Amino acid sequence: MSSSVDNNPHTGAQNYNDSFPKIPAAAVGLRDADHMAAVLESGAKGRVYIRTLAHMLPDTVAHNVIGELRGSEFPDQYITVGGHLDSWDPAEGAMDDGTGLVQSIEVLRALKAVGYHPRHTIRVVLFANEENGGRGGRKYAEAAKAAGEKHLLGLESDNGGFTPRAFTLSLPEEKLAALRPWVDLLRPYGVYEIERGGGGSDVNPMQRVLGSVVGEYRPDSQRYFDYHHSRGDVLEVVNKRELELGAVNMAALVYLVDKYGL
């Protein structure tokens, strides 16, 4: 789960297999887990008291929040970049996925600030309901299909706002090899690889439903699970410069795809 030495429990989604009895489950911190394991190993009798106030509430309406720069040449063709709005409750979700939201918005802001007029429509999507079922991502792809939209790329940032390393794209190896000059362009800003891989959970429906290329921004992930879904996922652990470098690389990739296609 984490290589940190803190005691922050990490929450997350839970699934039951109907072949087995449904027993209650709760996350505990790493130090507490080590302590309980040590007690059991010592042969001593251990007793744990847990009181949890968690309960299910009925579903409610949530919204994807969408902004766009209209394309000058192909306004009906789209490049989507996004992250997700929702987060688990132990903290504000600064890394999961506040940083992805900020970077996605920054792509549009930066392209607009330099006076770039995109050929295709570039859309930032702040997805709803990633953590709790992925319904925002699915809905976005379904609505795009219903509207007959053509999507070149769905790019997601949902791995924390850390220092850049790579992008993944759902392209075959020979197409990725042809993107080598792009990697050389990005390298001074920290991304040193575009590798084969999927998007994140919010843009993957675009591949299934729309046949779009999807991809992810892949920052250095060593610290991610120290914070992810825990009370440690707070604004103070985000480094401004690392966050900005991610946004720079994302804006550059979106620019290259808009200008040269995939």
Place this chain on the structure above:
Amino acid sequence: MSSSVDNNPHTGAQNYNDSFPKIPAAAVGLRDADHMAAVLESGAKGRVYIRTLAHMLPDTVAHNVIGELRGSEFPDQYITVGGHLDSWDPAEGAMDDGTGLVQSIEVLRALKAVGYHPRHTIRVVLFANEENGGRGGRKYAEAAKAAGEKHLLGLESDNGGFTPRAFTLSLPEEKLAALRPWVDLLRPYGVYEIERGGGGSDVNPMQRVLGSVVGEYRPDSQRYFDYHHSRGDVLEVVNKRELELGAVNMAALVYLVDKYGL
């Protein structure tokens, strides 16, 4: 100096040019500097009161601390790996250079732990006096020359204990190109480049005095100057896993140089 938004002054070495009068100088934090600049720009009169208790003390004796694994085949040929013991006084110098020390010691510990018997003697050196004049590094090279030692490599870690990116080596491009298979070996552990460059200030005298190849471990540096020489350079900002990945890569490079030469 830093892209952080804290107000920690960064200390460091200071030099005077004898052609100009020697005026007192002191570091201030970034917020204080911004505030003073704003006051001056507003046209208001600004007054600053500084009281500093800094004063020069006479030199004293400090020691390089050295440990080694004796080589089985060429005990009189050496690979040196090191960092520096001294630090500036605002904090304990966890990143500058506690992490370099720990990683250097870890290289020896790890090679010993896996039962590796090096062909050459591998030496870890905890250098004295890097910050205050570099006399530990110079003395080490001079003593090695006086003893007639042959040194294959001087490798330094003095850029913080952050996630891996690269090594530098003082080799011509064609020799570096031949090391490409080593880069592929290191890549899963985070180092993705061996590039042309010097060592750090502690091993560079080995190049000048002994003609050794020198090099540096180059972690991701985005956060380094947020801490460097300031009261923020404390153990709490070191990430254990990032620190260990650096040590793994350093141990791997030392192993490869020991086994295959440079």
